Amino acid sequence: MAKVKLSGAKIVVEELKDEGVEVAFGIPGGVLLDLYDVIYKQEAIRHILMRHEQCAAHAADGYARVSGRTGVCIATSGPGATNLVTGLANANMDSAPVVALTGQVVTSAIGTNAFQEASTFTITMPVTKHNFLVKQTEDLPKVIHNAFYIASTGRKGVVLIDLPKDVLSDVAEVDLHPKETFAGYKPNIKPNKVQTKKTAEVLANAERPLILAGGGIISSDASEELRSLAELLGAGVVTTLMGKGAIPENHPLCLGMAGMHGHLYANRAINECDALLALGTRFSDRLTAWQLDQFAPDATLIHVDIDAAEINKNMPVDIPIVGDVRLALHDILKWLEKKQKLGGKSVWLQRIKEMHSACEECIHDIRRAGSSVSDMFIKELSVILDDDAIVTTEVGQCQMFAAHYYMTKKPRTFITSGGLGTMGFGFPAAIGAKVAAPDKKVVDIAGDGSFLMTCQDLATCIESDIPVVVCILDNRYLGMVRQWQELFFDKKYSHTGLGLTPDFVKLAEAFGCYGERVEKPEDLEGALNNAFESGKPAVIDMIVGKDDKILPMIPPGGGIIGMIGTERCKHV
């Protein structure tokens, strides 16, 4: 391609277009004037003006998780960039592909404590997959191409590009759309054939095979392969929090989410299985709990992950496979299809059946004895929303109520902050989700504590016409911490009471949104219909009790079969 003479800002926008970017979430600032001037004069990229940089990052994150494409966020130098950090750390922890553009002071002023200067490059190094500080305009095409390539391949993640003001305003002669990449970056996606064959042998001979589906299934779009394998083998499937939606949770082989706040029988199945195929998961402590001798003690453990550094990191495994989960499943299925006989698991299938129905009964029976009002609200929501609706969550009790009682049917419809546990994530993530999927209903399951951390972006929803619905489990407490204080700290409720939180209905109305208060779970459907029919962003304030607890749970230090609060579960 012939060289073209363009300003840095124009090069940035041209390269973003070439990468297929359709939308960017951002806030302008002094050093970004050149970039925003170019954004103003074009229509290919929709820019959504956020009201806080953290929300810009979360929105890009939510957009990425729902669409499977790379999300883009923009923030100015100094405070703009430091505000972005939480959102970047969040996306990177959950391996969501995001490219962040930050403004920086002119190159000659870097390191002088200039106005709105922060060392974004060093600050964001530990919370990104990679980052760049661009020193000259000529480097922009290669940097931007590589940023998108790195963010969206291998184990996906966040790449930040720090753009000094003069790099954006200077004119340079460049070749646009370069294809060269870094010598040291070659994501290993092809699984080893010997290992996949060995896996197939182990699974075929297992009497009690179980699949543990992590977020990797969703990011590599491997749901169909997962389901085929489970059905072919007669294997049970449990998921991690990030893997929710990898398989429809009403599928007869699915036992739901495992872990600290998981389903009783998902955890039991992990303890009972004799072969465990873990796919795209990093065995976080919230999954395995702390007594590792209770985690699949009798099983041959097979771990497939695209990141070699995850193998044997948290859990010693018998058969490691480094590569893309979808390709690995494809290979395992091919080996298994060559086998004549895979039957002989009727006892295990019967066990899965009884465990599955015990869990499903708990969820379908909305007003089951022992249910809290919070349970009931989420169970109602699970019935009201269609299978395509997208649920995002805040963090804390609301998140675990959602994870436990909301039945997810499709991948990319349950968006939550898994690794970092960021309160305030759900609402801006819902904004990103709605932008990615404008035809789908998007609901943020929130807590009153979390929502107050990012609620200013109701202004974004109104201004940019993004009608998401926030359903607040409103208990006027930081519920999860309160639950722990109640259970493990002698009911000393230190600083978890939120006191006179605002009237969320009036708050919504103040922004021009729809607001409604619901006191009884059975009234939720009417309120949700009103919200959707209003066509506006909406807040539904669901009043719940401060003593509602998300149970059962594994207490701190416990093991996967040491759940407490199982009285309300059906025992099989």
Place this chain on the structure above:
Amino acid sequence: MQTRIISLLVEDHPGVLTRMSGMFTMRGINITSLTVSPCETDGLSRMTVAIKGTESELEKIRKQISNLIEVVKVVDLRAEGAIIRDLCLLKVHTKDSDTRLEVMLLAESYGANIMDATQDSVIIELTEEPGKIDRFVDLMQHFGVKQLFRTGLTAIGRD
């Protein structure tokens, strides 16, 4: 605890050293020796890092380091297989001519070079494997080491 030497081929970019050392910081691993220098390929640098830790810690960090975008190659140099060298410069106090003679004889027996001498001190250079340098420095402590500089180790694997 064991010592492991990792040789890294990295892109010669600003920030690569911070990125690499940050990886160790995050995991609470102390770097005992670090050298950075140009190598046989333009645009790349070689880092030789010595770290102490348990076998599993060291294996985890090796994989994490390999994940860094600007790290082109990671070679794990097991101490027994590699040729390891460290360069040491030390200024030894010599209170009289007898002492000076003794210091110079000892230096010669270690294969060290005398770089400079004054009335009351001698500057010695020794390039050797680190253990031998340790022994030589211990020996010189007896006379009084005024200053000690070591470059940190560098290592090369055998074919």
